[in-house]
Amino acid sequence: MKNRKINGGMIRRFSPLRLAEHWVNAGAIAVLVLTGLAQKFHTLEASQWFVLHLGGIDTVRLIHHTAGVVVILLTLQHILATSFLVVLRKGQPGMLINKKDVADTLENLRYYFGLRQSPALCDRYDYKQKFEYWTILTGQILMTVSGLILWFPTVAARFLPGEFIPAAKALHTNEALLIFLLIAVWHIYNAIFSPDVFPLDTSIFTGRISRERMVHEHPLELGRMEGIPLEAVLKERREEMHLLDAESPLLH
């Protein structure tokens, strides 16, 4: 993207809207997970302590519903705004999954097992990020639908078979666990504990990413952004890899 400024080795990666989205979503999901898991694991002492200290189950449900409404509105906003941008050709559908993502996955696996010298060459979003994005997005849609059924069961039963209500409950509780585990395991690792970003990937908070990380993680996007050929980016990357190469006889 031409309008992205490069200064001091930092490249603009996210617009303020995306930063706000992340903050709101992170906050709302934290509230939902806490108030939701306390209900899912209702027999645990800790859950009961938590619920009682928030003023009882009715208060917890009120908080859960309020945070739920925030997520519903945010998700709707995200889908509408993103589609709008793509339709108006003001943004690129960078999150769309394509054949290359499958190839990248396999390439990276080979790299991890030492069968390849360098990791896959990724565009703006790599396959890991896409997986996380789509899991969270579909998750939030599923949570919205099932959550509304549970919130208004009598209304839902006017249009749906009654069995959809317990099914919605099963879906809501399982999907919640899935989202929670995805964030707790995958997102936290990639954003905090991964050696590439440790102690914290600050790009979603500052909106900027170092050029060095772009070379490694998003070479295709960097090349397109700076208008330089991919070969030049790869050369930069190889130089750094070469240093590593000398130390590591495993890589050939």
Place this chain on the structure above:
Amino acid sequence: MHGRKQLIGWLTACLILIQPAITQATVPASPTSETQNCLVCHGREPAEKGGIGEEPRAPYVDMAALKTSAHPNTACSECHREFASGKHPDPRFRDAQQRKLRYALKCRECHSDAEITLKPIHARLLENAQEGDAPVCTDCHGAHNVTPISGGKVLQSERRYCQGCHEHPVTTDLRSGETLMLQTDLTVLDGSEHHMLSCSDCHFGFSSQEHPQRNFRTLRDYAIASSDSCKRCHFDKHTRTLESIHYAILNQGNQSAPVCTDCHGAHGIAAVGKDRAFSATRCKQCHAAVYETYAHSVHGNALINERNQDVPVCIDCHRAHDIVNPLTLEFHDGIPDTCANCHSNKRIMGKYGLSTDVVKTYLSDFHGVTLNFYRKQKEALLKPGRPIAVCTDCHGTHDIAGDADTDPLIVKGRLLKRCQKCHPDATENFSDAWLSHYEPTLEKAPIVYLVNLSYRIFLPVMVVGLILQILLHIWRYAVNR
């Protein structure tokens, strides 16, 4: 007049002198000649009672009673000193009580205080006498039929002692005009749970030494006061009843509220719990309508018609002594535990092919989870929100019916009505949201089952996959360094 009386006296004396030779074998004791003389007039049974304006009649003395009394050979004048063969003064008494008192004093002329106070109850009575409450010997011992209380037998136990009076139909009048029957049938006591007990174990304050005067207004007052005895031994039960609704009602002044003896009986006291059907009939005494409803329920029918001892009776759900008000939210919220007592018991449910998962499925569903939180909130002194449907809200209380033989559509219709009590806008489909205590299976709830199944597969696969990715990533990083 005097001459004739004297003649009769002499003739009688002669007769008596020769009589022993004739009747010794058949009559063990015979009245003295003086007595015979007196009985000429006093032995005639009066045809009619004397009254005002009529000829005063001679007081009647039953010779047969006199013969079997403790004084068969005592001459009349030995007690009635002012009378003799030729002496018959006109007796003048203010009233019957005065006459009784006067003659009772005669007893003490022979029976010295030292002698009678050997019996502790006499000692106590004499103490009372000093306070102006003079004992009347004849009240207990009779007059001409005077007899030891034991009836001649040796009193070996307190029971026998009390029975001396209380085996007779003695009564006392209460202030309300009601009559309290004081007769006690020992055979009833012997057949009871308390057959080893002695009278004063329950009637404390009474003994062979003490017989305090009680003053009750009504029979009910007496019953309520008497049941206080029970707590001396059954204090645990007593403290529990203090928490009961019956005690609360009694405290508010409703004397119809049951006390111990109303359910357990008094002398014929029974362990009510031993026969479950019997225990239900105790409650029926006051709660007849509820009993009728219960009798037609799946539980009551089995109890009464099949003599089934597994089904709950009143006290299993309401408890026996600490019966709380069943209309409180506390009782309502405890109902799942109440039902779980049997319905989670594999041994009992197994006999009837019933599932023991009913309580578990309820507690893990929306209503059960909310209910449990509300209960915890209550413990933490927070106010619970509103009543939550428990077992009885769908199944009914005393009219619980088994639905094994009922058309599922009828059951569904009934269920919807119950749902609408709390969810007034519920429509036909809504009641299907409840899986009827079944764990979701492919047959019973396929959508729920498949949702759960897919997550059960996908979730571990995803988490394991992600963790492997992370480990590979770390490994590659370590190798590269």
